[in-house]
Amino acid sequence: MAIIKFSGGYPISGTIAAGYGYPISGEVASADTYLMARQHILWPYMATARSAEFALGTTDAVLFRNMMSKGTGAAGHYIEWDDLVLSPGDYKIEILGYNGDGYGIWHVSYDGADTGARIDTFATGGSAGYNKLQSDTFTVATKTRGTLRMTVDSANAGSTTYAPTNKYGDMVVCSISKTSTGDDEGESADDLPWIVDVDINTLSASSAGWAYAVHQLYYRGTTIYSDGVQGRWVEFQVWLPAGTWQLTQVCYRSTAQGIASITLDGGSVVGTIDNYGAAVYPIKLTATGIVVPTTKLYTVRIAADTKHASSSGYGLEIDNLEFRRTA
Amino acid sequence: MIYAPEAVTLYPWFAPTKTGGALVITTSQRCNGYWQTSSQSDSKAWTESLRPGTYTVSDFCATTSDAGISHLSNGGADLGTVDHYAASPAFNATKNITGVALTSGSIELAADTKHASSSGYKISSTFVRLTRTGE
Numbered sequence: 001m002a003i004i005k006f007s008g009g010y011p012i013s014g015t016i017a018a019g020y021g022y023p024i025s026g027e028v029a030s031a032d033t034y035l036m037a038r039q040h041i042l043w044p045y046m047a048t049a050r051s052a053e054f055a056l057g058t059t060d061a062v063l064f065r066n067m068m069s070k071g072t073g074a075a076g077h078y079i080e081w082d083d084l085v086l087s088p089g090d091y092k093i094e095i096l097g098y099n100g101d102g103y104g105i106w107h108v109s110y111d112g113a114d115t116g117a118r119i120d121t122f123a124t125g126g127s128a129g130y131n132k133l134q135s136d137t138f139t140v141a142t143k144t145r146g147t148l149r150m151t152v153d154s155a156n157a158g159s160t161t162y163a164p165t166n167k168y169g170d171m172v173v174c175s176i177s178k179t180s181t182g183d184d185e186g187e188s189a190d191d192l193p194w195i196v197d198v199d200i201n202t203l204s205a206s207s208a209g210w211a212y213a214v215h216q217l218y219y220r221g222t223t224i225y226s227d228g229v230q231g232r233w234v235e236f237q238v239w240l241p242a243g244t245w246q247l248t249q250v251c252y253r254s255t256a257q258g259i260a261s262i263t264l265d266g267g268s269v270v271g272t273i274d275n276y277g278a279a280v281y282p283i284k285l286t287a288t289g290i291v292v293p294t295t296k297l298y299t300v301r302i303a304a305d306t307k308h309a310s311s312s313g314y315g316l317e318i319d320n321l322e323f324r325r326t327a
Numbered sequence: 328m329i330y331a332p333e334a335v336t337l338y339p340w341f342a343p344t345k346t347g348g349a350l351v352i353t354t355s356q357r358c359n360g361y362w363q364t365s366s367q368s369d370s371k372a373w374t375e376s377l378r379p380g381t382y383t384v385s386d387f388c389a390t391t392s393d394a395g396i397s398h399l400s401n402g403g404a405d406l407g408t409v410d411h412y413a414a415s416p417a418f419n420a421t422k423n424i425t426g427v428a429l430t431s432g433s434i435e436l437a438a439d440t441k442h443a444s445s446s447g448y449k450i451s452s453t454f455v456r457l458t459r460t461g462e
Contacts, residue, residue: 094341
């Protein structure tokens, strides 16, 4: 429930429920309610940081595309995401990833502290393979915007292959979800998500000239690409809290690509990403300083209206988009 | 004013509560696959923070001739259905329920019924998207 707080210089002080309409004035903290997300889906390729052992997988048939540690070093291979806002309560981690002999135990830390939660990815025989694996439940005591770190830091005693490390790690995608009820209210837009993923399969509208392609080696398993004609565009419905954001595009860069112009709700261009350059796939290209004035659902349009002077076309080939709040 | 997510993508394999199901990997389906349940009343449910309002619920799925009908609820009665049946199976299908009033709480889809011509209750879903469309 939203609470209006008032104090200072008045013969009364305290709190009253919003909407009572008392004939007084004072400092109104907020009559708004900010409901914090209860589940966050985290993609290893979009992690804030990860140790050098991790690289995109290249061979396995898997949903989306996996990210695998080579297991060549000592323990401590990690993937982490910062600016993860969690309300107080109990949580569990689930991952899609490979489990088998030689695969280690993920240790879960949040905001710099070991939560005690673990995911043991050791398995043998018919249990080995790509599976959904989950951790123990752990508690977040107070509302925090912190870093979630997943570290392959130990191994099951039965793990025998890939000696001497026995600590391979494999992750396709990670979920952190709240298992307890209540305590979901935040205090401001700062408590709303700082990472907003845009799956390209949630396309809401597009111009002519686009097609999807599917391959297990595409990041997230899918790409959407244009025919290279000037002015091609795609749109997505994206809910964004107020703030300043950067948009990262996972894509194919080449000498035939255009410049992606980003608009919100049909307004002026708020950022651009030049997709021209030496051919690289996949690559993360970013537009920064995108100001989102109010928290709401936006129509985000990506349009190939212009191009680098040296480019031979206006193509775009996008695997995924991610907004990350920077302020 | 309630500030809460107005567009959410829900992945079946990460549904906090679910019955039945397994991952199916196929490059015929975008994202390389889906979560498939097979039995009547197999379900998946997420507990979500949502801004109250009217939503479109989109199930990105594969339709089959042995598919069931998903029933959507938000902590109460059925709010709509998605029929996953097709005489000619198709990958990369998007099935929508429009104009559904949703609020924070449990979002559940359960294969409670089936098309008269269907031979089963399979649901093959890659993700479910909730998008707010109005008050």
